[in-house]
Amino acid sequence: MTAPLSCATFGTNELHRKISAAVFALSAILTVVSEVSGLDILARVAGICLVVFIVLEFSKIGWPQKIAALVLLGVAMVVALRAGRLPEALGEGVLRTLPFMLIFTSVGWLRAAAMQSTSVQRLGSVLPTLGAGRRFAALALASHLIGAGFNLAGIGLLAPMLDTARVGEWDRRRLRCAILWGFAAAPCWSPFIVGTVAILSVFEGLRWIQVLPYGVALACGFLIWAVIWNRVFRAGRRTGPTPVLAPEIAAPAGQLLGVILMLFVVVFAVMAAAALPLTVAIALVAPIFALAWGRGAGKAAQGDLIRRVLAGYPGMRSETTVFAAANIFGAAVSSALADEGIALSPGELTGWLYLDALLLLWGFLGVSAIGIHPVVSLVVFAALVDPSALGMPLPVLAAVMMACWGMGTSVSPLSGTTLLMAQLTGVSSFTIAWRWSGAFYAAACLWLALLITLAV
DSSP: HHHHHHHHHHHHHHHHHHHHHHHHHHHHHHHHHHHHHOOOOHHHHHHHHHHHHHHHHHHHHHHHHHHHHHHHHHHHHHHHHHHHHHHHHHHHHHHHHHHHHHHHHHHHHHHEEEEEHHHHHHHHHHHHSSSSSTTTHHHHHHHHHHHHHHTTHHHHHHHGGSSSSSOOOOHHHHHHHHHHHHHTGGTTOOOOOOOHHHHHHTOOOOOOOOHHHHHHHHHHHHHHHHHHHHHSSSTTTTOOSSOOOOGGGHHHHHHHHHHHHHHHHHHHEEEEHHOOOOHHHHHHHHHHHHHHHHHOOHHHHHHHHHHHHHHHHGHHHHHHHHHHHHHHHHHHHHHHHTOBBBBTTTTTSSSOOOHHHHHHHHHHHEEEHHHHHHHHHHHHHHBBOGGGGGOSSSHHHHHHHHHHHHHHHHTTTTSHHHHHHHHHHHHHHHHIIHHHHHHHHHHHHHHHHHHHHHHO
């Protein structure tokens, strides 16, 4: 009796997965066609497909994300009903989610291609063999660059390499922190991170290129801070040979940098030539770029890449659902508080600008640490606060918010970043978020608050 039931269940699950993947892919395709053609009706159909996908996959979402989404949606419906704008809030929230969904689909292609790349695999295998004193900085920088171009592939490729590295358990944990913190600095500037898209959408008319210099500066600050933190608070436990830069690292590192540079050039060339939004340009380029990158591996490898990407779409259920609920919540709050932004003045909370900035940053980390995704904090901020009233140049404010996104996802035990690291390492996501990253980012707020003070 058990065998036939298992087979039937397997067949049902397989069909369910294929239908979900097809609906998700259709939503992305219709969103792109809508942007290129200007046909708004296609965007509405894409939104319907997105809702169908969420309904199909909702039962498979983890309980923390499920509860968060239901709470956001419930509060949004109450607020929208009181404002008499429930249908508008629901529709607008779903449509706001479509650009984020394009990023999810795009990074799926790029991540799969990176995981398949022999040069990236060679780089990941060489980095843990570097001598003590250089491994941490090298892994942090590599995770940052791979993450900036290929999202979670930075963690997915490098973290498993440490399982077979000849290092002690303390060093293994320390180097995993390097990977985590290096990746978390990527949202400061990379357009391939969903947080960048989310924050740019808050500031109408602000372009990514305007934020880039400030974002890169903040990313460098976090990478330097990670190295300092490692040396000051974890000195004396590192083991390994005398630091010697492995000559094998030059070729794969050069190839990876070349691929990332080419990816950025192609995306922005398409965006400029066709006057497309950043998310649409990425969605158009990512599949073609990924297949072209894997062309040298043969048609069989390309076919495997396509199958893996499509099979991975249902796995984006949690992020898609939380983002949809957060955007519906934001649309409801925005409609209820139409044109009633809260004008905060520098130093208004305590009378000291630096202390205000520090308390706000710590408060954001605390909210993130209890499991509230940064996208929720972002939509609340966008709905309640007039950014121009803060007295900070908008590109700088956007870069700071991008940095906060990276910090928030690192200290949240329910974010995709910490959950992936937990899956790869067997360590609890709560341990990774609170014990590994909590003090590091709480201390980082000290210098980040100073930069905010100087920028106002």
